[in-house]
Amino acid sequence: MNRSAAWRRAKGWPGWALLGVIVVALLAIGATRAGGPATPEERVEAISRRLACPICDGESVFESRNNASASIRQEVRTQVAEGLRTDDEIISFIEQRYTARVLLVPRATGIDALVWALPVVAFVCAVAGLVFTFRRWKRAADTVPTEGDRVLVDAALRAGLDGP
Amino acid sequence: MPEGRRRIAPFIALAVALAVGALLIVLAGSSSARDESADTFLLDKPAPPVVSTLLSAEAGAADLAFDLSRRKGSWVVLNFFDPDCVPCIAEHDELVALDRQQRQLGDAGAELYTIINKGSDAEVRQWFAEKGGDWPKVRDPGGSISVAFGVAQVPETWVIDPNGIVRARLIGEVTAEGMGGLLQQLRETMS
DSSP states (O other): HHHHHHHHHHHHHHHHHHHHHHHHHHHHHHHOOOOSSSHHHHHHHHHHHHHBBSSSOOOOOTTSHHHHHHHHHHHHHHHHHHHHHHHHHHHHHHHHHHOOOOOOOOOOSSHHHHHHHHHHHHHHHHHHHHHHHHHHHHHHHHHOOOHHHHHHHHHHHHHHHHOO | HHHHHHHHHHHHHHHHHHHHHHHHHHHHHHHOOOOOOOOOOOSSSSSOOOOOOOSSSEEEEEEOEGGGGGGSSOEEEEEEOHHHHOOHHHHHHHHHHHHHHHHHHHSSOOOOEEEEEEEOOOHHHHHHHHHOOOOOEEOGGGHHHHHTTTOOOOEEEEOOOSBBEEEEEEESSSOHHHHHHHHHHHHHHOO
């Protein structure tokens, strides 16, 4: 039994190794990819997608057609054309004026960072819980009768057959 | 198993109770009343630059330039407006009364300016021709003035002191009486 379990485990290794290689490769591509907007208009789009329309529910400045959003888009376009501020600085400029209700993508600093950290923590806890539970199930299933158990059962059966 | 579940249950109940309690505290702490002066990072800071043109009373006439920084020495009231906005229509008579009241104060009175948040020249001209109000109307091309002040919805009224410092932001309709009182109070705190 021990031999077959070890063999089963060994047979799974290439699969896991391949999966590991793929994950590392994808992470490397994702991290080093020369992303980001290329033209000023793409920059305006990227910034206005990160800003919420100050008078709508869950709509970005990019999508929203109302007057306030049009004004904000125009302001972003002007500032991008001037080229004096980074994307984050332009977003802070708008955020400051519209009293902080305009961020669609939460910041990764301060208390806002919890929004990013909590799902990861929950995921890790859930996976740990599953691993723990599966282990316990497996341990229960792996239980096999020992020689002593067989002797007991045989004795009981014999006793039952011999009995009245 | 049932014992284990029973042992966890009080902790889950406690967690839910804590979450509900925290929510109640947050809700109780938020103010429902609209304050006289709304929050803005510009409060007690220099007003953003406002450089634009004034809408002439008649089409075809020359447009005068407007620069807020040249209004230093006077109290300035900026009213953000749009001819389609219903509260703006409701507020208008109060603005007419406010303008009259402030003119009566002479040099100490505040200057009223409309900032045209939306609407064509013709629309705005016709609106004021019908409803009255001969104070200057400032164009806001591309909405840059509105963004500089963080105005998302009209009407909004801002008070700027003779040093060019923002003293009040009022979201929604204002009254002549309320504005007159606020301006008087601000004048007294400055002198």
